Amino acid sequence: MRAILLWALCGFLALSAQPQTANLGHQSWSTENGLPQSSVHQIFQSFDGYIWLATEGGAARFDGLNFKIFNQETDPTVFTSNDICCFAQNAPDSLWIGTASGLLQYGPQGLRRYTTADGLPSSTIYALAATDDASLLVLTREGLSQLDLRTNRFSLLNLPHPSTLTQGTDGNVWITSPSGLSQYQHGRFIPVPVSPALPPEPIESLAVQPDHTLWLRTHTTLIQQRDGRQHLWTAGRELPGTRIEAFLPDSRNTLWIGTNKGLVALDAANPQSLPQPIPALNASSVLSLFEDRERNLWVGTESTGLHILRRQNFHSLPDLADLAVNTIVQTTDGALYAGTNGDGLYRYQFGKLKHISTHDGLASDIILSLTPGPDGTLWIGTPDGLNHLADSHIKTYTSADGLPDDLIRSLLLGADGSLWIGTRRGLAHLQNGHFTVLTTSNGLRSDLIGALLQSANQDLWIATLDGLSRLHNGAITTYTTADGLSGNIITALLEDVGGALWIGTKGNGLTQHTAKGFTSLQRPDLPQEINSILEDGVGYLWIGSNRGITRVAPSELNVCGSSPQCALHINSYGLADGMPTEETSANGHPAAWQTTNNLLWFATRKGVAIVDPGHLQQNKLPPPVILERVLIDDTPLDLSPSTKIIAPGHNHYAFEFAGLSYSAPSLVRYRYLLEGFDKEWSQPSTRRSATYTNLPPGRYRFHVQAANNDGVWNETGAAIRFYVRPPFYRTLWFVLSALAIIAALAFLFYRLRVRRLRSQFDAVLAERNRMAREIHDTLAQSFVGVSVQLEIVSQLLTHSQLPAANQQLDRTRDYVREGLAEARRSIWDIRAITAQNTLPTRLTQIVEQSRSENLPTQLNIGGTYRPLSSTVESEVLRIAQESLTNAQRHAQATHITLDLRYHSNRLTLTITDDGRGFNPSDTTLPAQGHFGLQGMRERATQINATLTIKSAPETGTTITLDVPIPATKGMPTHG
Template sequence: MFAAWCIAALLSACAAASCCAQTQQVQNWTTEEGLPQNSVHALEQSQDGYLWLATEAGVARFNGLRFQRYTSANEPAFRSDDVCCIAAAEPGTLLFGTANGVVALRDGVFRPVRGVSGQVLSLKRESDGGVLVLTDSGLQRVSGETVVPVALPGGLVPSALGEATDGSARALSGTQLLKVRGTTVATLGVLPAGVQHLLADGNGDVWAATGSSLELRDGKLTLLRRWQVGRDLPGSRLESLQPWPGGVLVGTNRGAAVLCAREKEAAAILPLANDAVLSAVVDREGDAWFGTDSSGLFSVRDRSIGSVAGLAGESVTALAQGTDGRLWVGTRDAGLRSVQVEGTVARTVPARLASDVVLSVATAGDEVWVGSPEGLDQVRGTRVDHVTAADGLPDDFVKSLLVANDGVLWAGTRRGVALLRDGRVDRVMTAADGLPSDVIGAMLQDRQGTVWIGTLAGLVRWDGKALRAVPMSYGSSVAIAALHTSGDGTLWVGTGRGLSVLSEGRLLPVNLSAVRGSVAAVLDDSFGNLWIRSAAGLLRASAAALRGCAGKPVCAAPVRQFGVADGMPGVELPSLGTQIAMARRDGTLWFATRRGVAVVNPRESITAAVAPGIAIESVQVDGRAVSLAPTVKVGAGGRRVTITFAGLSLSAPGQVRYRYLLTRFDRDWSAWQPGGSAEYTNLPPGNFLFRVQAMSVEGVISERDATVTLHVQAPLYRQWWFYALLLLLAAGGAYGLYWLRLRRVRRDFATVLQERNRIAREIHDTLAQDFVAVSLQLEVTSELLRAGAVSAAKEQVDTTRTLVREGIQDARESIWAIRAEASEKTLPARLAAVVKRAESADLTVTGAYRQLPDSREREIFRIAKEALGNAQQHAHASHIQVDLVYSEDAILLRVSDDGAGFDVAAGAAKAGHYGVRGMRERAAAIGATLTVRSAPGEGTCVELRLNDR
């Protein structure tokens, strides 16, 4: 678009005086729209399509709608927010010159360039991707990660750095002009003192600018031309100089001007006349962007739509073209106007019309028919004839007019349609004749001669014999507002619900999301596009694509939307009239608005088909932004993932449409739709690749997909190690159950063994000893009987009988113990009973009695009885002392005698003797400590200590 900037800028001043003014569209962004600062020092478009801006308050990235700021506060790579310049290095890399070194942006990551320090004054890119860096300490070259110094001959110190279109650079040291390519420096000659900006163009010429003038010199530095600021250039001070399509752009403190090579005149860019222009760039879609000193960022582009001089502000209601090329314009308040070929607009009807409110206009030869709320006017030269209901019209409110091929005038009213021949009403057709409604809207005659009549309740056609209704796929009647046959004969219908097309005898809807409400006009151009006038403004789409959408639930055809920013005087639909669009014979399209007439040249409205860039800007999990990386981790608790992306078409960013696909989750691509985000909820664990594409307003799809991988982490209960842990726990649980079972079996076996041992001890301590005693008594009795001592034998028998009774009692007690029956007697009482039966034995109980569990008291009692029995039977003691002591924390049992004593170690090891061993086992069973002290001839002391606190 801006390849012809020299010519366009020169013509911009005179264009405003023409009938159709194709003015420039200007848009401005400042800090109020998110710009870090209104002083924009440098502009650069990156490979992905973003526009980058350098300011004294950091770097900004612009996607056409929003600014993203990068400063030392959110990017540690920036040690200074004062950024002077930007240069594109190798593909995908940008370098930013700051007041404290250079920062590189590679693969979305900012990193400081090591080896470059100090204040950066300028950056210039070379054709091989290297960048020359001019700092306050000298000249260096950055290539990838490598930084090397560039030495100037003779120790010269560089003061300025300029661009050259041959891929090299120009350096200035004092007045010496140098050519720099890589690290090679060559001297070219001498320039005048005071040069601040310079560049070399494709002709080999050198442009050198001081603060007050600009000079053009040839390759030998011979002066060719000089422009003076304030005389030949706007303003009083030159601010910037850079290559421009067709020439150079000169930025001054009062705007900018384009100088074509070897041309004397400078073309000022009028919209920038009030501020200093510091930087400029033409993006890949052909739009120009300008950075100013205090007014922020500007975009300047040719408007796609012109307007008609003299009709600005008029509410236009109807348009028609005469056979002589004259254009007739009906208005809501100012009657009928004529637009002459030379562009003047005048009230051309000298005689008064029936009304200044024009509803419809039609031409037939030298006649002009005008419909109004007061009837129908026939204008021929200066003569005006009125036709009203008194003359046969069904109603005076004439909404639409059609001059048929046979010269018959069709006049649509609120009470039917009238056919006029030679200015007289010949016939009237109403609902009684087959019209769906008496309220008539648009009317049209196609190439075959069929007349189509739109009504408030549907569409009918007149084949010369009868009215035939057109079937519709709406389910109910619909108002017809516009009719148009395109170049291929297709009938397009604007209805109160949008756009429709006649297909195979039926009226099918074209469900365009961009169309809101009623479609008031439809036209086509010679490039295969359909132009649709609706409440959303003016829309352009491919007619073939729209035909392919007929009858489908959603139409995804690319739609270009035009509004006030594109030059339309207004987007509101006229409140009256049905004939609000017209195609002139020169190919231009005219559309009525409430503020004048919009004129479209279809050829000029078509911009270069440039594929938009596409980038993913952020990922949020449950409303919280996460670090944007090739793989984004989504925690197990993340329920909602929102991905924001931008289609990088700076000319029409709001009209970019998107489709996306989440592999392993979505079955297919989404439909093309506006908006810049996608949301997913409750994603299952796993890896998912998100892909998004952008389609420009011209229908061009981005060349590559923007992608990001989502790694959705499984919850704890679905992690592999969790399953391994469950397996280990199950194995541990099974082993635990096995161990518990084994321990129970062992405990049961130990209990049985303990019970067997206890029974063995019981038998040893009671029955065995009693049987031994009985046996001894019987032997004594036998000896006495043999000796004839009957009386003594009788006493022995009585003693034996007593021993048997005691043995029986002991056996019963053992049986009770086996049956776990607790004794009704306390431990001291039971000990007293045992001691009482023994000879020469005494019992002493000390302390306050406290009851112990039956099992413990029983074991203590058995130990005491065993010790007492041993003292009686084996020690032959003359005195036995039994002490039972209840202290605060323990119970002490002591059985001592003055008998024969024995060797404790030898007695414990002696086979067939279980007394001491049994007592120890009983003590261990209740957690007590048993001590046996004895020696031959010194008596025996058995002591048991049980701690119970």
Template sequence: MQNWFGGFLICVFCAASAYAEKYHFDSRDTDSGLPQNSVKAILQTRDGYLWFTTLDGAVRYDGAKFTVFNTTNSPGIRSNRFANIYESTDGALWLGTEDGGLTRYQNGEFHSFSVAEGLPHNLVKTIAGDENGELLVGTHNAVGRLKNNAFEILFKQPKPDRTYFGKSPNGLWFWDNTAYYRLKNGNLEAYPSSDALNSEYTSVIFEDRAGDLWIGRRDGGLYKLKGGDFHSPWQFFPLEQHFTSAFQDRQGQMWFGTASGALYVLENERFVELIKPQESSTSDAITGNGIIAIYQDREGTIWCGTFARGLKQLNREIITVLTTADGLVSDNVSAILEMSASEIWIAANNLSRYKDGKFTNYVEPKAAFSLAEDRDGALWIGAIDGLLRFKDEKFTDFGEPIKKLLGTNFEIYDIHPDRAGNLWFGTNKGLIRLDGDGATKLFTTRDGLAGDNVKIIYEDANGDLWIGTYGGLSHFRAGKFVNYTEQNGLSGNRVRSIYEDASGTFWIGTYDRGLNRFRDGKITNYTTADGLFNDGVFQILEDERGNLWMSSNRGIYRVAKSQLEDFAAGKINVVTSVAYGKQDGLLNTECNGGTQPAGVKTRDGRLWFPTQDGVAVIDPEDVSINPLPPPVVIESAMIDRQTAAFGDELEIAPGKNDLEINYTALSFIKPEQVRFRYKLEGLNDDWIEAGNRRAAYYSYVPPGEYNFRVIAANSDGVWNESGAMIRVVVQPPFWRTWWFAALIVCSLVGLGFL
């Protein structure tokens, strides 16, 4: 036997912390809509729905809602205690129960097979397919094949009360307390238990796509048998866990769940602990957090079913947050600056310097708001009633000239060293220029400035200054201000961010009125009504892929600049935003802005944003795009608030007016950001932007024939242009039919002969 104890034990714990930071775990339970919290099996059917088995019903999930099927609402179901699930080659869904036999779901109808229909036992322990795609069913006392609705027994278990089943791509593995068994090509092979591979302590068996067999034990340890060969040397992994589930993802990586709630992935020959044990791992009984099912959906998301804690969804985190736990001086961050020495400086009441992965903190600056680097490489720190310069590890107070102009209770929101050697300060009391000779000048609304509350100062390629205030945007050139406000096209007067792209286009963000594009004297507005995730635009950073990243009170979001340009040109009427929040790694979705820099793109291309709980860091190159358009399904319809049956056609009787059509799109990556468009061809041939609403409403549809079409895009804006369609036929009242009109004509003609 090969015993790689030391090497693998070290790898488990060395890799765990680094890998675990990449995932966020969202939980769903009865509070979310599950009928019961034991999720025993998970499957995505070919139509795109996710199905879960629980002990109080079978559950279908579309990303927005759980639909429960049970004995109360679904004729054909004989028991709510569902345990396993399988989709056969003909598209039928098969569900095994603990006491109600085998249930088939096909063409919207359920049908159950029990002892009365020839099933050997009503406890179904496993459902699988053989090499020919035929259905194998393991019950409490026998294994057989279901063919043409008849059950053919292949063999009976020698010890039914001690028999457990594993997972295999083809065929079937099971075991009892004396041996392991494999059903393959119609033949049953037995492998007697040995001292090392004692089947009595086996808790899970999984055969991977390479034919290797994984055997997990309830007393700790995991075996790998190459090619499923019991006679060759095997590998042993000494994880002290009671293993309860195993799964192989599409990338070939193996995942393992345990009774304690721990989740492991084997990556590059190393075991990584993604979820730490939640409960004792020594008990033979599966505890509440025990992971009893693992599954990967078509978009790559990993799902885990637990014994009594519902469902867990693993979302890959793209945001790393640096906090006081990492050494940051304070979690409430105001401004972030990268200096020429490749140091990151962070204003968070006091001051932190981040270099080579380590923080150095300085407590001398109090209430630090803003940061800037001058031409000499010195750091300037703006604060409440204060201004400091930091050079050669020494702070120098420069606050006195500002105090002479403003008195007390001033706040410095931005510091800008211009190309001429002057320093400009944006404050709550106006704009200040400090020249190289120490002379100061204050500009306020009396001098033509749009507002005295100055949030940002930007110098363009021509050396002109653009000043964002809470009274609008000011362009300062040749000593004069030209202002842009709501009155001449700006979406809002509270300007917080200014960005000039390589083409010379200006992008202006506001506190609560969205984004503005400014070019050649023309302003284009973008708000949530036009597809922005949020109307707050506190900072604007462009990545190398041409996306604009923006921060707000509700998180960070990005929009493709090409879409913004197309919107400005009238080519599209809505843009797609992709939002990032807690499930992506943020500890607090509220970003800070109005103090500069309110975010920075560092030389390595990463984006840094200040938040209420630390510094959020994103590598845009590490952000994957979901390329899969979501399947679109028209689920139901209501006429005058009554459920209406339909297939390919929905018929509306005369006198019926109120129509509601419910649809969905099956994407599970940020399903709340899935977007829909629909139209009723023949009534209105233009697409209606429905946002994330999953229903269409019509208060009145005239008699006639129509096609209702709906399309959807995933959270990355990839559209399923085919979507779904049903024909809608509205029958006219009898007095508007052709035969009634003909009858009237004939009647009138007949009267003419009287």
């Protein structure tokens, strides 16, 4: 008996020491998915997070969804061979690629090639390693060379016949040679003692773990050396196949060994553990192994391309994988029951599965609802009636027994042991063997009953297609969107440990009910079509939907509510996490169950999805964010850090980005903000591009962030600054110039306006002066003449000289007629020059009119007559008239002489009297009412003439008017 127990204990310990490889998700890529070639020789993760693959068809850069190829087809000037062996990196902006025809450097400026012409010992490269002293070690066919990155010069190192070059996870570089094992440190090779000694077979690769465990691989043997002890695994014996191609001790202390007949795993800490084959790789020949920063395992094969193995949070039951499961419950005896959509009922306990169908007495193989009864019994709802399973016996109830309908949509065992049954025609209650039915006539808004839940205070919550009803103390109250529900089609109910009621709807998201009432939590980052809600034992809600399962903390929901600006830490689970399908069941109640050992079971369209909330694989690494391309009207933009200046006239701006998380690339979510345009971050989504159109001129900064599948955000993200230049007509210099031009035009307009007004004012003033002169020289002079004649008439009448008086009256009448004629000419400006009213003629008339016996007046006219403009002649005539009047009234002259003479280019008028004279410079004359001289000067100025007045007291007066005569075509210039 002791021997049996001992063997059982040993077997248990052996099993417990095995690596946990059962729950590994698998995904693969081949040439059909974009891989350039199916032989993957090395897998490498660069500083920025990309996965690089060395193949015989070139180098490939992978972001989790898409490959970018670098080979002879993409860059024939640099790639002379597509056979890639290896990668290395010692700076974020420089990746080294080893090929069969030289060394390539990939950086922001593109690719650069180094060959033997640059000092490389051989163009055939076997391995690369970046050192801690700014250099690169290159293992070639002709030996080990060092490239000094500061001088870009190669130097051959003095290490005879190196066979392997390995860079450890800690950055140390290890080299094997026939002389032993060495470590490169700061330009020196330090021998490392190995005990036991190195095997006689050539070492093809090695690894050193942090605990100084040394792993060595030969063609057929894997050797572990630790603490002076050695353990061997040999191909063909402990390991499958005939040769070992690759190995990797990962961060979980699992040793992965790739052979030419597949991949196996064993516990690296326990050399006695048995290797476990990985069925996903079958018998593929494994060439390379790599663990990324998220602890995913990458496998490169010889003929089946690239593979990834991910630790998954969900697993399923293989026997139910092809079945559509509607409902799940666990009975009091610990058995789990899964009701299917046409395949009957399955009972799972102690790792065994039992099938129950219509052959065993079920009313139908379509199971719509389940609820556990006491003592391991089970109530089963089908479209054809209600079943009760107890001790392998099945009893059926139908409408003939009092049910309102045979289609049973939901079941609930009440706290008092009675059974509530939801149907299409109301809610039935089975108590003490009798059925009672509640319908719309009792207060329900719909007879189509869905999920049922009894709260801690014994209230019964009833989900319907038209709202949520509550049965309290025999009375039914129904709530709808008018009361705060997010939707009226209720699909799932849960009461959490705090007493809050969580309500799932179809198409309208989540609602919470507390003592304060209903709170709609309809958010774009939460499922809208909810099929089930569970609460785990660590304070999270799990929501099943047709797009996977979502995990969220109720405390965060209470804080954020439905505000999109408040970011929730949401975990989304799907195919990459081990779910058989992302579509959970929406046909049965309950569609999810929490077992007694705190596992969560979800019914899906392809079996069940099972998760242990207390032992989740959490991805706490924020994903690196890369801005892959920026397209301006489909033209790529340089992505260097400097601010980009974009010419005006562009309409379409596209930004393409990637969050480099490989645990679940399809679940990486992004949010972005264009500073200078957007007012808030975009709603998180899985879309990997953003587009803007018709951006106005200005300075912008596009900023994108990403979150991994567990909702961990990289808030640093990636960003690019750019400046959209305005068109010339919107630039500052143009606006200032336009304003200056407008101001100048306004000023010019103002000046022209002022000049026009001034011209008008001058014209009005000139006209007023002209009218004053006309009145003075016509009416006033005429009135003076009339007054003189009337005085003579008066004197003649006094002396009774009637004939002479009559003669003077006739002359007075002539003066009046002439004055009126002059007034009319002045008003209407009728100055037509005719032979009868030329200047000599009109001047003669004026002289004759002013001549008297007391003051003889003589007129002399000389030269060849030349017609002048009517304005000039009128002004000359008025000046002569004013001079005669002044001589008659003020000079007391006894003789006046007028001389009018035409010259070749001027006209002169000279008026001389022998009167008492005056002082021409006397400025007080206008103030005394004498405006004659001032008017004469103004008239002379109007016709550009020169007026000269020579006079002195008691010497008489001579007035000379010199008027220029403009030359006229066809007229003589002398006479």
